[in-house]
Amino acid sequence: MATPKGYVDPDYLRVVGEFLNQLKRRTYTSMQIETGHKVLDVGCGPGTDTIPLAQLVGSTGQVNGVDYDEAMVAEAEQCAEKAGVSAWVKHKQADATSLPFESGYFDSCRSERLFQHLLNPAAALAEMTRVTKIDGWVVVLDTDWGSGGIDTSEIDVERRLSRFNAERMFHNGYSGRQLYRLFKKQGLTDVSFEVFPVAVTSYALGRQMWTLDRLEREALAENIITEDELHRLQTSCEQADAEGVFFGYGCVTLVAGRKGGHL
């Protein structure tokens, strides 16, 4: 299969996952998980969340993860095996817009940094809602690539790169800001939202988290920036880093809603 837009590998997901650990935990809290619950993680990657979720539901519960990337699913299955939770944690290959589960099967359902990749996020949310039982929680954490930026004297270059990233490197790069609307239009009730800044003070970590090698390569190829402009931007970031004052941030949005009896 051709590499999809914005593809990241399991190692990347583990590094970012550790960085976002507090936010991940917050999504679990929003799901209101109890021992014995059945929960679903859509766009589960290499099992970054299904394994911790397994501890929360316990062996009387059930965790399902789906991802459309077969390699991610295979890696997630291995991780569950290694963690000793494979009896109640299963991963399957599936598309978020066509979930292979009965309606009302799960007590709660989550996805994290999936919607940014979707061409039809409303269809995925409708599916997540369908497979969740009445009164169960649907929780989505996603990035808004149009928020945030890097402190640099080369602000014009940085702004062009940032916009190119949001609009061309992802199918749905402004995902974070759309979630509240999507949840309300889906008819979910008790909809709550929180927006979290994710700040980085290491240029090396920023380059990795924002996949800057790929972004810069593609922006050069599309003539969004010149080699000279990129060199100036990189030099300013390297200088800031050497002085211990590098600063960049992005924003993620967490939205939770409950499936009412009308759905």
Ligand SMILES: C[S@@+](CC[C@H](N)C(=O)[O-])C[C@H]1O[C@@H](n2cnc3c(N)ncnc32)[C@H](O)[C@@H]1O
């Ligand atoms: C940025 S990763 C996040 C993975 C995981 N949720 C985490 O927090 O580590 C996005 C994941 O969504 C998956 N994905 C993208 N589009 C999908 C789709 N239409 N249906 C299911 N999974 C999808 C990718 O294969 C990838 O594993």
